[in-house]
Amino acid sequence: MYHPIFIFIGLRYLWNSNLKKFKKFIIFLSIITITISISFLIIITAIINGVQENFKKNILSFIPHLVITNKDQYINKLEFPKNILKLNNIEKISPFIKKDIFIKSKYDITVAEIVGVNINNDKNIKNYNIKNISKILQPKKYNAIIGKELAKKLHVNIGDTIQLILLFDTTSPLTRKNIKTHTFKITSIFSTNNEVDYYQILIDQKDSKNFLNYSKNYVTGWRIWLKNPLFLEINKIKKLINPLILFDWKSKKGELFKAIQIEKYIMFFLFFLFLLVAFLNIFITFIIYTIEKQNTIAILKSQGLLDWKIILIFVTLGLITATIGSILGTVISISLILEKNFLNFLIHFFFNTNNISMIIIPYHVFFINITVILLAILSTLYPAWYSIKLKPYRILSHE
Structure with a gap:
């Protein structure tokens, strides 16, 4: 017997050799979307931190606060x-x-x-x-x-x-x-x-x-x-x-600082929308799973699997998907930030600007990852709630 059972079942549903190619593609797409979103969020945060630090160093160090x-x-x-x-x-x-x-x-x-x-x-x-x-x-x-x-x-x-x-x-x-x-x-x-x-x-x-x-x-x-x-x-x-x-200092440089803040919020909003697409993928995937696996869920419930363990199956699926995406996104973004040549080339190509300063603040990276994982878990709660509301006797009466 595999313990804990909800993790074993969650992993089996997430990826196995018998999984259809379309479902594998949906799961892969969810992970890639989260990876790209986290990469961009970390890179944009590092750029904004660099801009603010340059603002403090090059402007606020010469004028009194x-x-x-x-x-x-x-x-x-x-x-x-x-x-x-x-x-x-x-x-x-x-x-x-x-x-x-x-x-x-x-x-x-x-x-x-x-x-x-x-x-x-x-x-x-x-x-x-x-x-x-x-x-x-x-x-x-x-x-x-x-x-x-x-x-x-x-x-x-x-x-x-x-x-x-x-x-x-x-x-x-x-x-x-x-x-x-x-x-x-x-x-x-x-x-x-x-x-x-x-x-x-x-x-x-x-x-x-x-x-x-x-x-x-x-x-x-x-x-x-x-x-x-x-x-x-x-x-x-x-x-x-x-x-x-x-x-x-805001009486002289307030407008410039406001412009920096507005750009920051706009970029965060755009990439949050991108991240929302990833969570919708997870949500739709689990709704499809719930509808398709009604019989399996009914059998598990009739064999005594508790409702909270069924919820944890869905949470496990969302947690693993988000964790893989978070790890990949964090590794890719930090690698790109530390090796600035590629990013500077892209920034110069699109914005005609060189030597963009980027600063990684560890707790910002941690906050982004934890937020993404929590949102991914939240996106699984409704499909999980829907699955535990299924009545085994109604579903299995036609078997």
């Missing part, structure tokens, strides 16, 4: 809202000086953003990959480090001079705009392959204060970087810093 300031964007350091320290998601906080100005060279003029750099404390300098910054930016030397793309636009290079032009309102009754200019020498050019290369200029913090007429203890505000910038409790933070003003 939160900015705290007042309406004038000119605030005393003593007004720092200490309640913000209650948040567990904070990675680092630093005061900053920043201003939009005009920049002029011999050949062109454009709008740029100066950033006052404290070379001793500002941890974000490392993202710019600038060596010997303490020697390049020295107080009262009025040196500047300019972005690569901005330098191209202005047709300048290391050793050239640029003129920074500041427009500000006076306190006179006429609120007439005054202009302040100062010449800076370009001592280095940074390249981050990020949008800051197009508009940002780094100068010493003391030089920036002198140029902007900042008092000793005054700054533009505080920049905050979070451990997980994708998780923001804006309303909670606003209460902690009231009455100061809060800006978050």
Whole structure:
């Protein structure tokens, strides 16, 4: 006697030498559909993880996740809202000086953003990959480090001079705009392959204060970087810093992030529909089995096979089909991700894009597989319920 009996019967129904070719094809089709669906889901998830990681690394590492300031964007350091320290998601906080100005060279003029750099404390300098910054930016030397793309636009290079032009309102009754200019020498050019290369200029913090007429203890505000910038409790933070003003990274990059999220949900929805086809195959296959094997089920019931064991026969069929498909899909997808050449060729062929970053997160793979297996099991429950409702005496009375 084979134990447990429901597994033995389930395996016999799933595959045996006497099984008709059409039924073998249906089972094979169900497994292949699940395999393809899981492969695509894992690959798409890895691509989306890579896109989000690049978004955090290449964009969110250069712009602060939160900015705290007042309406004038000119605030005393003593007004720092200490309640913000209650948040567990904070990675680092630093005061900053920043201003939009005009920049002029011999050949062109454009709008740029100066950033006052404290070379001793500002941890974000490392993202710019600038060596010997303490020697390049020295107080009262009025040196500047300019972005690569901005330098191209202005047709300048290391050793050239640029003129920074500041427009500000006076306190006179006429609120007439005054202009302040100062010449800076370009001592280095940074390249981050990020949008800051197009508009940002780094100068010493003391030089920036002198140029902007900042008092000793005054700054533009505080920049905050979070451990997980994708998780923001804006309303909670606003209460902690009231009455100061809060800006978050979504105000600048929110639309781009939304586009990434929408693409992710659309891809998941499309492949979920593809996966649904696989479960419909399983469902239809088991309905056909139930109708065709009514006599067999009636005999098993008349011989004392309990209803729950009959249900487990169907569950076994669905579980094995989904498990085989899941294993094959996982192995194929991880192999393709680790060997990127083929995937990069396909992506370049269809989307004309190279070097797509892909990141495998184990619990995502586990979640996808468990979800698929559970859905496959659920697709067997109705055929199983239908089979246990059969009355053996009615079916066998004609035998």
